[in-house]
Amino acid sequence: xxxxxxxxxxxxxxxxxxxxxxxxxxxxxxxxxxxxxxxxxxxxxxxxxxxxxxxxxxxxxxxxxxxxxxxxxxxxxxxxxxxxxxxxxxxxxxxxxxxxxxxxxxxxxxxxxxxxxxxxxxxxxxxxxxxxxxxxxxxxxxxxxxxxxxxxxxxxxxxxxxxxxxxxxxxxxxxxxxxxxxxxxxxxxxxxxxxxxxxxxxxxxxxxxxxxxxxxxxxxxxxxxxxxxxxxxxxxxxxxxxxxx
Amino acid sequence: xxxxxxxxxxxxxxxxxxxxxxxxxxxxxxxxxxxxxxxxxxxxxxxxxxxxxxxxxxxxxxxxxxxxxxxxxxxxxxxxxxxxxxxxxxxxxxxxxxxxxxxxxxxxxxxxxxxxxxxxxxxxxxxxxxxxxxxxxxxxxxxxxxxxxxxxxxxxxxxxxxxxxxx
Numbered sequence: 001x002x003x004x005x006x007x008x009x010x011x012x013x014x015x016x017x018x019x020x021x022x023x024x025x026x027x028x029x030x031x032x033x034x035x036x037x038x039x040x041x042x043x044x045x046x047x048x049x050x051x052x053x054x055x056x057x058x059x060x061x062x063x064x065x066x067x068x069x070x071x072x073x074x075x076x077x078x079x080x081x082x083x084x085x086x087x088x089x090x091x092x093x094x095x096x097x098x099x100x101x102x103x104x105x106x107x108x109x110x111x112x113x114x115x116x117x118x119x120x121x122x123x124x125x126x127x128x129x130x131x132x133x134x135x136x137x138x139x140x141x142x143x144x145x146x147x148x149x150x151x152x153x154x155x156x157x158x159x160x161x162x163x164x165x166x167x168x169x170x171x172x173x174x175x176x177x178x179x180x181x182x183x184x185x186x187x188x189x190x191x192x193x194x195x196x197x198x199x200x201x202x203x204x205x206x207x208x209x210x211x212x213x214x215x216x217x218x219x220x221x222x223x224x225x226x227x228x229x230x231x232x233x234x235x236x237x238x239x240x241x242x243x244x245x
Numbered sequence: 246x247x248x249x250x251x252x253x254x255x256x257x258x259x260x261x262x263x264x265x266x267x268x269x270x271x272x273x274x275x276x277x278x279x280x281x282x283x284x285x286x287x288x289x290x291x292x293x294x295x296x297x298x299x300x301x302x303x304x305x306x307x308x309x310x311x312x313x314x315x316x317x318x319x320x321x322x323x324x325x326x327x328x329x330x331x332x333x334x335x336x337x338x339x340x341x342x343x344x345x346x347x348x349x350x351x352x353x354x355x356x357x358x359x360x361x362x363x364x365x366x367x368x369x370x371x372x373x374x375x376x377x378x379x380x381x382x383x384x385x386x387x388x389x390x391x392x393x394x395x396x397x398x399x400x401x402x403x404x405x406x407x408x409x410x411x412x
Contacts, residue, residue, distance in 0.1 A: 007387075010394040016375065045397035048404070049369045052350040056265055057258065059347070063271070065257070069279045072286070073254055133251070136258045196298040197255030239372035240259045 004028070004035070013042035050238045057237075061140055061147070075134050127151050128177040129189055129200065132158050138173050138191045138198040139241055143233060155180035163233045164225035166192070169243050171236060172201065172225055192222055193241060249289050252298050253282065259371065260302055266366035267310045269355035277313070281306040303371070303381045307363055314359055353403045361396030364389050369397065 004012075004025055011017040012025045029035040065075070128151045132138065137158050141147055146159045161174040172192040179186060191198040192215060199215050201222060215222065228236065260281065264274035284305050285292075292301050354362055367378040368389075375393070379386040 006394040006398065007390045010397065011375075011390065041401055042394070042397055045401050046369055048350065049365065049400075052347045053262055053266065053370050055347045057262060060258065060261055060265070060271075065261075066275050066279055069275070069282060072279070072282055073250060073257075075254065134254055136255055139255065140258050195252060197252045240262070242372040 006038075009035075009039050010042045013039050014046070054234075054238045057140065126177075126187055126189075128156050128158075128179070128187060129175075131156075132175060132177060133191075133198065138175060140237075142237060143173075143230070151179075154184070161188075163228045163236065165228060165232075165236075166222055166225045170194075171228075171241050172222070173198070249292070249298075250286075253285060253302070256299055256302060259299065260306060263303060263366055263371055264306060264310075265351070266354065266370040267307070267359075267362055269351040269362075277306065277310055281309050284309060300373075300377060300381050303367065303373075304383075307367075307381065311359065349404065350400075353400055356403060357396060357399060361392050361399065364393040365396045365400065368393055 008017065008021070009025070012022055017025070025035075025039075029039060064070075128149075131149050131151050135149060137147060137149070138160070141158065141160045143160045143162050146157045149156050149158055157178045157180070159176045159178065161176055163174075164172045166172065170193040172190055175189045175191055177187040177189070190201040192201050193199075194215055201215055257278070261274060261278050264277040264281070265271060268274045268277050281302065285302055288305070292298060354365070357365070363382060364378055367373045367381055368375065373381070375386050375389050378393075379389045382389065
């Protein structure tokens with residue numbers, strides 16, 4: 001029988017064991033395939049559940065909330081009563097392509113709509129952002145996967161351009177909102193984790209990288225932060241944007 | 246929309262996933278989510294601003310689910326200590342993972358005792374730390390860890406059993 005019990009091996013697999021104890025397990029596992037397999041089993045259970053529930057999230061995103069719940073929560077928050085119609089994403093792409101395409105798309109759109117794109121700081125000024133927040137899109141959408149939304153009966157497309165992480169660990173995401181109506185103005189917002197949710201950030205124009213970021217709700221100034229890779233973003237999405245353990 | 250409601254709305258996707266992990270059924274999960282949101286709105290005065298709203302909501306949802314389980318007298322049907330203490334098979338086919346569908350995982354989750362499902366849902370699905378899960382469930386951390394370890398091994402064992410049965 002092994003000197004390590006299952007709870008310890010699990011804590012080791014999860015990376016939560018004190019370093020001294022972890023080092024002992026690591027040394028013992030080096031030449032012990034049975035011990036390795038026992039550890040691997042816990043790691044596999046995490047991958048398996050997170051993979052399965054990432055799939056569940058994707059499916060849930062295409063399934064509207066029950067009407068009674070929408071009514072209970074007064075969704076969406078903008079008056080007078082526009083309809084929130086979660087639709088299937090119109091296109092989906094292999095994950096590896098998302099970043100490149102998202103960046104290419106944002107570049108192309110930036111060129112094409114440079115005059116029209118505005119940055120707005122607070123949700124009160126933007127019905128489209130209010131709908132995106134009500135549908136919890138900032139926490140749901142992988143970068144580069146557009147999602148159709150309905151704002152006051154008009155079609156819009158929400159697209160996350162990328163994610164960053166602040167020095168204090170909180171995540172931020174850049175969200176582009178493109179109206180189907182060419183006469184309407186496209187919007188770009190930065191949203192950062194604020195308490196349990198996502199809140200818009202005001203970014204001083206012309207100061208990219210200089211740290212002039214501020215959550216609309218106040219608090220310490222933010223910076224653009226470190227950009228996440230596709231894999232890091234996928235992991236953060238799967239964890240529900242909680243801090244990595 | 247007031248701030249509490251707004252935060253609740255922003256947490257909906259995570260709550261919905263948690264409800265699915267507990268109930269293992271999408272329709273039941275949305276019913277559970279609905280009832281939990283109703284309770285949260287009724288009890289909102291008890292939430293202390295500044296404390297974690299997500300943990301508070303997980304607790305409400307979890308309690309609601311337990312109440313429903315009690316009501317149906319369905320709990321405990323697989324709480325067989327002998328079954329849960331069987332040593333896991335040491336072989337683990339990595340290829341298996343790719344073939345497992347969400348449905349299969351949910352199917353197996355649904356067979357696990359509620360005490361295990363709760364810790365699995367909070368820690369492995371929702372990403373809470375052992376300590377955070379212990380606080381949500383009002384349990385000692387050691388209990389959470391031992392249930393979690395047994396739950397994860399049992400989940401894997403049952404998934405392998407069904408896989409073997411189908412190949």
